[in-house]
Amino acid sequence: MTDTPILELRHVSKSYGSVRALTDVSFQAFAGQIIGLVGDNGAGKSSMIKTISGVYTPDEGEILVDGTPRHWKSPHDAIEAGIETLYQDSGLAPDLTIGSNIFLGRELRRRNVLGRLGFLDQRSMETQAMEELEKVGISIGAAKRTVSELSGGQRQAVAIGRAAMWAKHVIILDEPTNHLGARQSIEVLKVMKAARDRGLCVLFISHTLPHVLEVTDRIIVLRLGRIVRDAPTSEFTVESLLGTITGLNQ
Amino acid sequence: MSSSEDLSASPPNLVTPVTEVPRWRALLTNQLTVLVFILIALMLFLGNHNSRFFTSSEMSFLLADFSGLVLVAVAETFVIISGGIDLSVGSVMAVAGVLAARAMQPLINSHTNEAVVLLLGTGVALLVGMVAGAINATLIVGFNVVPFVATLAMWYGGQGLALVWTGGQPYGLNPGAQTWSAATIPGLPFLSWLSLIVIGITVVLGLVLRKARYGRYTFAIGSNNFAARAAGIGVKKYVGSFYVLSGALAGLTGMFFDIRLGSGAPTTGQTTTLIAIAAVVIGGTSLFGGSGTFLGTVLGAAILIVVQDGAIFVNVSANWVPVVVASVVAVASIIQSGRLRLRRRS
Ligand SMILES: Nc1ncnc2c1ncn2[C@@H]1O[C@H](COP(=O)(O)OP(=O)(O)OP(=O)(O)O)[C@@H](O)[C@H]1O
Ligand SMILES: [Mg+2]
Numbered sequence: 001m002t003d004t005p006i007l008e009l010r011h012v013s014k015s016y017g018s019v020r021a022l023t024d025v026s027f028q029a030f031a032g033q034i035i036g037l038v039g040d041n042g043a044g045k046s047s048m049i050k051t052i053s054g055v056y057t058p059d060e061g062e063i064l065v066d067g068t069p070r071h072w073k074s075p076h077d078a079i080e081a082g083i084e085t086l087y088q089d090s091g092l093a094p095d096l097t098i099g100s101n102i103f104l105g106r107e108l109r110r111r112n113v114l115g116r117l118g119f120l121d122q123r124s125m126e127t128q129a130m131e132e133l134e135k136v137g138i139s140i141g142a143a144k145r146t147v148s149e150l151s152g153g154q155r156q157a158v159a160i161g162r163a164a165m166w167a168k169h170v171i172i173l174d175e176p177t178n179h180l181g182a183r184q185s186i187e188v189l190k191v192m193k194a195a196r197d198r199g200l201c202v203l204f205i206s207h208t209l210p211h212v213l214e215v216t217d218r219i220i221v222l223r224l225g226r227i228v229r230d231a232p233t234s235e236f237t238v239e240s241l242l243g244t245i246t247g248l249n250q
Numbered sequence: 251m252s253s254s255e256d257l258s259a260s261p262p263n264l265v266t267p268v269t270e271v272p273r274w275r276a277l278l279t280n281q282l283t284v285l286v287f288i289l290i291a292l293m294l295f296l297g298n299h300n301s302r303f304f305t306s307s308e309m310s311f312l313l314a315d316f317s318g319l320v321l322v323a324v325a326e327t328f329v330i331i332s333g334g335i336d337l338s339v340g341s342v343m344a345v346a347g348v349l350a351a352r353a354m355q356p357l358i359n360s361h362t363n364e365a366v367v368l369l370l371g372t373g374v375a376l377l378v379g380m381v382a383g384a385i386n387a388t389l390i391v392g393f394n395v396v397p398f399v400a401t402l403a404m405w406y407g408g409q410g411l412a413l414v415w416t417g418g419q420p421y422g423l424n425p426g427a428q429t430w431s432a433a434t435i436p437g438l439p440f441l442s443w444l445s446l447i448v449i450g451i452t453v454v455l456g457l458v459l460r461k462a463r464y465g466r467y468t469f470a471i472g473s474n475n476f477a478a479r480a481a482g483i484g485v486k487k488y489v490g491s492f493y494v495l496s497g498a499l500a501g502l503t504g505m506f507f508d509i510r511l512g513s514g515a516p517t518t519g520q521t522t523t524l525i526a527i528a529a530v531v532i533g534g535t536s537l538f539g540g541s542g543t544f545l546g547t548v549l550g551a552a553i554l555i556v557v558q559d560g561a562i563f564v565n566v567s568a569n570w571v572p573v574v575v576a577s578v579v580a581v582a583s584i585i586q587s588g589r590l591r592l593r594r595r596s
Contacts, residue, residue, distance in 0.1 A: 053480070055479070055480060074479070074482070074484070075479060075480045075481070075482050076482035076483075076484070079481075079482045080482075085480065087476075087480060089476070090474070090477065091474075091476070091477045091480045091481070092474065092477055093469070093470045093473035093474040093477045093478065093540070094473055094474065094540070095469055095472070095473035095540035095541045096466075096469060096470060096473060100466060100470075101477075104466075104470055104477070104478070104481040104483070105478075105481035105482040105483050106482075107463050107466060109463070117462070118458075118462040118463045118464055119457075119461050119462045119463075120461060120462060120463055120466060122461075
């Protein structure tokens with residue numbers, strides 16, 4: 001673990017009109033760590049990760065990547081900086097194929113004049129999508145199937161795979177085990193561990209506390225838009241974590 | 251615990267593979283195949299009824315009418331797939347046609363080089379169309395006006411401007427325009443140069459929609475606007491460009507009618523918006539965005555033109571033609587909505 005945090009938030013606040021979603025949020029995240037982010041519904045978890053991923057800009061405070069303050073103008077900037085995000089409210093385009101979704105925003109062009117005119121190399125994208133997904137621990141049947149034909153769990157797997165395969169520094173997973181059965185949830189935990197072992201920083205949001213306790217190195221608890229606890233996972237049990245989340249533990 | 255060992259111990263299995271539908275079945279149930287059959291059946295029916303239908307003069311007439319529709323229909327396909335709609339195309343055609351004619355008229359009578367006159371007219375029409383499209387885009391992307399309202403306003407305002415700028419009278423362009431529109435490809439008497447150019451542009455647009463990044467983003471934005479943005483796509487820039495593209499093609503179509511009719515008339519394109527959207531819907535593009543095909547739109551446009559022009563061959567009187575066309579649109583939409591519902595349920 002290096003001394004500079006790969007991702008740092010300093011005094012970040014964010015409101016939607018009159019609704020205050022985040023208040024003075026600060027934390028540091030290091031490479032090779034899985035950090036759990038927990039809190040009740042509406043605690044501000046999704047708002048926080050959307051601020052990190054450039055969907056929203058913070059009203060106050062700043063985001064630092066590898067020690068450098070960054071000001072995202074759009075999600076594009078965060079992606080460029082090596083931060084990949086799986087959104088809770090599906091980040092896939094259902095009418096596109098699996099391969100097209102995996103390469104959305106990073107399309108491969110043909111290696112000829114047509115490519116320079118913007119024409120795509122669909123076949124390469126499809127084969128590479130399969131190969132790269134296998135590498136991060138996800139196998140898909142055929143990349144040319146349309147996402148709308150997949151089950152909820154299969155879609156989730158594609159979205160997780162996309163985030164895992166492109167992430168260079170940070171991978172944010174907002175309730176990745178949604179729609180997944182017990183066995184598939186375990187697979188997702190494996191995908192996360194593999195990402196950590198590759199040296200990535202993983203931000204894991206979940207309401208399934210046993211999963212969070214099993215896989216994370218550190219847990220951040222959000223309540224009503226504020227961080228109320230930030231401690232190594234070993235300091236928590238399911239009961240104490242639940243108490244901190246609900247605010248009964250104080 | 252070491253996760254890389256866990257991974258090799260049990261092979262990754264997050265998505266179970268599914269067997270694919272055989273190719274021939276996919277082809278038979280494909281809606282494009284259905285549209286091709288309908289088009290062929292319609293033409294055979296009309297030809298059977300009246301031998302004059304398959305003459306090269308009638309075919310060239312059909313092709314010319316098709317050319318006056320297909321560009322705006324294809325542009326509308328981009329817009330609708332992206333999740334929007336452009337109701338203004340008909341009026342933009344009229345305004346662009348009128349202003350292009352106004353620019354060309356003095357030159358025609360002073361016997362300026364034909365190529366110069368044509369280039370000038372095309373340039374003016376294109377520019378006017380793009381300006382109209384850019385105004386739509388600004389309202390929609392810049393001020394968050396819903397596309398329906400923004401382009402409806404442009405449609406209505408455009409009608410007014412076309413009348414204001416002509417005083418209600420068309421700008422005559424003959425004799426120049428007559429010779430240009432009559433010129434055909436040697437050996438293919440039913441294909442005018444004009445139609446060939448239109449078809450060429452259409453094919454390029456079709457390839458872009460299916461094979462290029464621009465087309466991919468059109469689908470992505472209509473399919474899930476948030477996902478497109480989250481993937482780093484400049485959604486606003488692209489959405490704006492769809493309306494500019496639509497305006498540009500409406501402008502070119504305005505120029506097409508200038509040549510075809512030999513005048514720039516304020517009444518051009520009065521029904522075009524409706525017919526173009528109908529062609530897109532018949533072609534199977536979802537008005538909810540995200541799905542649709544270029545070939546579907548082309549076939550939809552062809553079917554509508556054949557019905558519209560063919561009606562007289564089976565002795566439908568001119569006043570009834572819109573009713574016949576409307577019925578075809580209604581029936582086709584019912585079929586398509588049934589198909590879309592089936593698809594969504596599965
Ligand atoms: N787009 C939005 N517009 C207005 N308010 C919003 C928006 N998104 C979230 N909020 C509000 O911000 C607060 C935090 O919501 P957020 O989605 O971040 O919670 P969360 O912790 O992710 O909850 P969950 O566990 O249910 O996903 C809530 O009060 C919510 O109502
Ligand atoms: Mg959430």
